[in-house]
Amino acid sequence: MFAIRQATGKGLGVFASQQIRSGQRILSDRALLTISASKTDILSQVTLLPKLDVAALLGLSQNPAKSGVLSWLESIWRSKSAPSNTRLNHTILNIFRNNNFDIGDDVRALFPRVARLNHSCVPNAQGNFNRALDKFTVHATSDIQSGEEITISYLDDHLALRANRQSKLLDNYGFVCGCRACDKTLPESAAREARRAKAIDRLEKFAQSGPADAGKEMDVVLALLNAYQEEGIRGREIATMYMAAASQASKLGFQEKARELALAGLKCEVEAVGGDSPFFAATEKQAKDLGVGVDINL
Numbered sequence: 385m386f387a388i389r390q391a392t393g394k395g396l397g398v399f400a401s402q403q404i405r406s407g408q409r410i411l412s413d414r415a416l417l418t419i420s421a422s423k424t425d426i427l428s429q430v431t432l433l434p435k436l437d438v439a440a441l442l443g444l445s446q447n448p449a450k451s452g453v454l455s456w457l458e459s460i461w462r463s464k465s466a467p468s469n470t471r472l473n474h475t476i477l478n479i480f481r482n483n484n485f486d487i488g489d490d491v492r493a494l495f496p497r498v499a500r501l502n503h504s505c506v507p508n509a510q511g512n513f514n515r516a517l518d519k520f521t522v523h524a525t526s527d528i529q530s531g532e533e534i535t536i537s538y539l540d541d542h543l544a545l546r547a548n549r550q551s552k553l554l555d556n557y558g559f560v561c562g563c564r565a566c567d568k569t570l571p572e573s574a575a576r577e578a579r580r581a582k583a584i585d586r587l588e589k590f591a592q593s594g595p596a597d598a599g600k601e602m603d604v605v606l607a608l609l610n611a612y613q614e615e616g617i618r619g620r621e622i623a624t625m626y627m628a629a630a631s632q633a634s635k636l637g638f639q640e641k642a643r644e645l646a647l648a649g650l651k652c653e654v655e656a657v658g659g660d661s662p663f664f665a666a667t668e669k670q671a672k673d674l675g676v677g678v679d680i681n682l
């Protein structure tokens with residue numbers, strides 16, 4: 385379904401080798417290495433790995449940024465690593481920083497194929513850890529054409545403005561993003577940023593406007609959802625927003641609207657994580673608790 389090859393200006397990348405439909409699972413990867421913040425350090429963990437896994441780890445990309453620091457990792461490095469100044473140790477730490485994913489409960493992990501996915505601020509796929517499978521899965525969040533690069537977002541705030549996104553990517557990964565949303569030469573670029581700025585402004589005004597009622601909250605979530613849709617961004621965050629809007633609609637007594645929003649939330653969730661994910665089960669339960677049990681064809 386995909387091939388790993390050179391992506392101009394980005395090192396290696398993952399490319400669709402056939403058409404992939406939105407919601408399709410592209411890959412699921414078992415961790416090469418997992419690090420828990422409280423229990424262990426990276427270097428001693430690596431010494432326990434089979435040789436083939438060490439070779440796979442050392443084949444992953446390094447972060448060229450000098451200042452790129454994940455403070456959590458830095459503290460583990462400083463407090464527990466010894467000897468700390470060999471070239472190999474620095475390489476391992478650098479690779480871990482550049483490729484790890486937060487999988488919840490203060491655990492970070494390296495996944496060999498997932499680590500080849502490049503970033504886009506308007507990604508066409510999303511990665512999530514599936515606790516039931518003990519694997520990191522990647523799902524298409526829009527239709528992907530054969531030959532197209534498969535991308536995910538490395539950022540938490542998907543609606544952030546360009547300057548904000550770029551400084552985070554530069555600090556943490558050492559690259560200047562040239563994705564569609566960051567490319568200032570594209571005709572739609574200014575309109576995109578203006579739409580994002582408007583949505584952020586609306587959210588900030590809402591946050592400052594004192595106690596909110598369900599009606600105001602629903603309006604602001606619907607406006608945000610609209611902004612995400614206009615940007616072509618889908619995934620779990622959007623599913624969460626749909627469920628929040630469904631909850632407000634239900635509080636206001638608009639059961640039909642609540643049902644419609646919950647169905648949209650469930651669809652978005654299942655497309656991003658798959659029907660076998662505990663995240664999806666939790667969202668299904670949320671819909672049931674709202675009294676808007678919806679059946680969705682998996």
Ligand SMILES: C[S@@+](CC[C@H](N)C(=O)[O-])C[C@H]1O[C@@H](n2cnc3c(N)ncnc32)[C@H](O)[C@@H]1O
Pocket residue numbers: 393394395396397444445446447448482483499500501502503504557558559560561562563
């Ligand atoms: C997790 S790795 C992704 C795979 C990597 N390209 C490789 O060759 O293995 C992250 C690194 O890929 C590169 N990268 C990812 N997204 C990029 C983008 N949008 N623009 C430029 N470089 C990017 C950066 O060097 C970043 O530090």
